Amino acid sequence: MKLTIQHLYADMMNLYGDRGNVISIKKRCEWRGIEVEVVDVGLGEAIRPTGCDVFLFGGGQDREQTLLVEDLSGSKGRELKAIAEDGGVILGVCGGYQLMGHYYETPEGEKLPGVGIFDMHTRPRRPDEPRLIGNVLARVRPLESETGTTPREIVGFENHGGRTELGGGAEPLADVISGHGNNGRDGTEGARRLNSYGTYLHGSLLPKNPWLTDQLVLNALRRVDDSFELEPLDDAAEGAAFASVAGRVRAGRG
Amino acid sequence: MPGVVARRVDPKVLSRLSGKLPRGSAAVTGTNGKTTTTRMVAKILQVAGVRAVNNSTGANLVTGVTAALVADSSLFGKPRSEMGLFEVDEANVPKVAAEAELSLLAVLNLFRDQLDRYGELAYTAKVIASSFPDLPEGGSVVLNADDPLVASLGRSAEKPIFFGVDEPSLDTGTLQHIADSKDCPVCGTALSYEAVYFGHMGVYGCGNCGFERPDPAYRATRIRMDGPRGTDFLLTTPHGGIGVRIALPGLYNVYNALAAATVAGEMGVRPTEIARGLREFGGAFGRVERVRAGEKEVFLLLIKNPVGFNEILRTFLSGPDGRLSKPRNVLIAINDNDADGRDVSWLWDVDFEMLAGSDAGTNFFVTGIRAEDMAVRLKYAELPVRWAVPNRKEALRRALEATPPGETLYVLPTYTAMLELRRTLSDLGHTHPFWEDK
Numbered sequence: 001m002k003l004t005i006q007h008l009y010a011d012m013m014n015l016y017g018d019r020g021n022v023i024s025i026k027k028r029c030e031w032r033g034i035e036v037e038v039v040d041v042g043l044g045e046a047i048r049p050t051g052c053d054v055f056l057f058g059g060g061q062d063r064e065q066t067l068l069v070e071d072l073s074g075s076k077g078r079e080l081k082a083i084a085e086d087g088g089v090i091l092g093v094c095g096g097y098q099l100m101g102h103y104y105e106t107p108e109g110e111k112l113p114g115v116g117i118f119d120m121h122t123r124p125r126r127p128d129e130p131r132l133i134g135n136v137l138a139r140v141r142p143l144e145s146e147t148g149t150t151p152r153e154i155v156g157f158e159n160h161g162g163r164t165e166l167g168g169g170a171e172p173l174a175d176v177i178s179g180h181g182n183n184g185r186d187g188t189e190g191a192r193r194l195n196s197y198g199t200y201l202h203g204s205l206l207p208k209n210p211w212l213t214d215q216l217v218l219n220a221l222r223r224v225d226d227s228f229e230l231e232p233l234d235d236a237a238e239g240a241a242f243a244s245v246a247g248r249v250r251a252g253r254g
Numbered sequence: 255m256p257g258v259v260a261r262r263v264d265p266k267v268l269s270r271l272s273g274k275l276p277r278g279s280a281a282v283t284g285t286n287g288k289t290t291t292t293r294m295v296a297k298i299l300q301v302a303g304v305r306a307v308n309n310s311t312g313a314n315l316v317t318g319v320t321a322a323l324v325a326d327s328s329l330f331g332k333p334r335s336e337m338g339l340f341e342v343d344e345a346n347v348p349k350v351a352a353e354a355e356l357s358l359l360a361v362l363n364l365f366r367d368q369l370d371r372y373g374e375l376a377y378t379a380k381v382i383a384s385s386f387p388d389l390p391e392g393g394s395v396v397l398n399a400d401d402p403l404v405a406s407l408g409r410s411a412e413k414p415i416f417f418g419v420d421e422p423s424l425d426t427g428t429l430q431h432i433a434d435s436k437d438c439p440v441c442g443t444a445l446s447y448e449a450v451y452f453g454h455m456g457v458y459g460c461g462n463c464g465f466e467r468p469d470p471a472y473r474a475t476r477i478r479m480d481g482p483r484g485t486d487f488l489l490t491t492p493h494g495g496i497g498v499r500i501a502l503p504g505l506y507n508v509y510n511a512l513a514a515a516t517v518a519g520e521m522g523v524r525p526t527e528i529a530r531g532l533r534e535f536g537g538a539f540g541r542v543e544r545v546r547a548g549e550k551e552v553f554l555l556l557i558k559n560p561v562g563f564n565e566i567l568r569t570f571l572s573g574p575d576g577r578l579s580k581p582r583n584v585l586i587a588i589n590d591n592d593a594d595g596r597d598v599s600w601l602w603d604v605d606f607e608m609l610a611g612s613d614a615g616t617n618f619f620v621t622g623i624r625a626e627d628m629a630v631r632l633k634y635a636e637l638p639v640r641w642a643v644p645n646r647k648e649a650l651r652r653a654l655e656a657t658p659p660g661e662t663l664y665v666l667p668t669y670t671a672m673l674e675l676r677r678t679l680s681d682l683g684h685t686h687p688f689w690e691d692k
């Protein structure tokens with residue numbers, strides 16, 4: 001079985017070391033003997049799903065984001081949305097996350113349409129509002145199907161001006177324990193729908209939260225073989241990195 | 255020490271040689287940033303096509319200044335350079351000013367030294383001011399307006415030129431309790447601050463005698479910190495303003511760049527050349543420090559950004575095939591303080607993978623506030639980590655212990671980790687660094 005990492009706009013949306021997410025998925029597959037390939041999907045290039053994919057959509061600058069919108073407004077965006085609705089695996093971080101909502105409003109007041117996977121929109125920071133920057137610790141909300149499982153936590157670093165407001169049809173990915181999250185107001189962080197995840201956390205996100213990496217990998221593999229199980233790995237180093245940041249944040253030294 | 259010998263042979267050698275420099279000499283003094291500032295001026299002058307001799311090996315006593323000039327001069331005692339550019343230890347300013355024709359003397363700041371070599375700071379200030387009458391006709395004094403004690407020296411100078419920072423967003427709002435001069439240097443009353451940038455640097459005034467921060471002729475405004483990658487600011491000079499980018503983190507380095515711009519500007523260099531010199535300063539990975547530690551050698555290589563980190567890996571650790579060239583001892587120290595960049599995501603943009611697949615037996619040790627993040631990064635590049643010890647002192651001690659005699663320990667720290675490790679090296683008695691530019 002082969003897993004394909006579909007890296008969307010890899011050359012444009014690669015701010016804040018989001019490459020760490022690609023490396024994390026790739027290595028954790030390789031260490032388990034699962035064949036893995038990284039495919040860059042650039043501007044103007046069509047998506048070619050293999051049936052066992054993880055789509056990664058990283059963060060970029062406003063200027064780059066504007067260029068993507070046109071590319072996403074056609075069939076590519078519709079296809080991504082269909083993949084999400086079908087239970088395909090997508091992770092959007094920061095700018096990529098924002099474009100997974102209905103629209104993203106630029107500081108100039110222009111509303112850039114997003115893919116619409118999540119019922120949400122993002123508005124720009126007002127002049128009197130600060131950028132939301134710092135370490136974040138958040139508790140991931142289990143889906144209804146996952147009740148009874150132990151709640152998991154994620155750590156990362158956020159750095160965004162935009163404020164994301166979730167609509168009634170959207171589930172937050174997590175509740176902020178420390179940090180700002182979606183808008184610095186309602187305590188939510190990120191969004192989730194089926195196997196699609198969106199978050200403001202980089203740092204990079206996946207290396208310090210290996211259980212989430214494994215969840216993305218498993219969700220993708222189970223689309224081909226629903227009995228697939230992942231071998232456990234030694235996550236002592238990742239656990240120490242998580243604990244170091246989480247401990248600091250909990251002690252109020254974020 | 256050629257400087258000592260030369261001075262014994264000819265006690266007047268410094269004044270004789272410096273008198274032959276067509277454009278005279280400039281000296282930079284102060285507690286922090288002398289070396290960086292002097293090097294920045296040297297780079298600007300190079301860009302402007304001015305040939306300057308400088309004591310760039312950190313020898314900043316009068317003997318070091320003499321040695322630099324002697325080395326620059328022909329057998330017939332004629333300097334090859336047009337001007338002298340010297341970094342001068344605070345206590346040596348009067349000697350150098352008395353012997354060398356200083357057309358310009360810049361005072362960066364006065365902080366309490368950890369060893370408190372010269373006693374009270376006020377005394378050091380007096381020592382520096384005592385040299386002003388020795389400056390030749392038309393010689394100028396450049397002072398930091400934001401350091402009250404340094405600014406107060408302007409009262410003893412004829413036409414002092416001030417530089418300062420005007421950036422309200424960098425106001426920390428609080429005077430650190432370790433601040434060195436909280437009191438008015440003129441009358442001793444507590445100063446009131448409108449803005450505090452760091453330490454005792456800021457915008458201040460005395461409610462009692464009216465002493466206040468002088469208006470700077472050279473200013474840095476609109477400062478934007480770009481983590482470890484660098485800093486942007488707007489430089490205003492009496493000869494025009496220009497946007498400046500430096501490849502160094504931290505407000506300290508804005509002060510260094512601003513001081514360098516002031517010195518260069520007063521020597522007649524145009525703002526465009528100043529900006530170009532500052533932009534080109536430091537190159538990919540700035541300064542390399544080599545320190546002898548008993549039978550071992552320590553290479554300190556400052557990490558500023560992914561590009562610089564890659565350059566260091568390529569230059570010092572990898573062989574022609576790109577893999578690790580031979581067994582090395584490498585200590586990586588990652589902090590996430592403001593001056594380092596609080597977000598360590600950038601570690602994932604560094605190509606550690608270039609070293610992978612090697613069985614050269616290199617020992618990777620990691621330390622710093624973000625030691626664990628660094629360990630994970632190396633793990634995912636399939637590079638084995640011997641240990642991760644966040645405490646910098648402890649880690650350096652252990653890494654030195656693990657380095658066999660005759661071998662080199664490569665220390666790759668981010669900015670504030672470098673300051674800490676340098677202090678630890680000096681506490682261990684390993685001082686007298688040797689400077690190199692790359």
Ligand SMILES: [Zn+2]
Pocket residue numbers: 438439440441442443460461462463464465
């Ligand atoms: Zn006073």
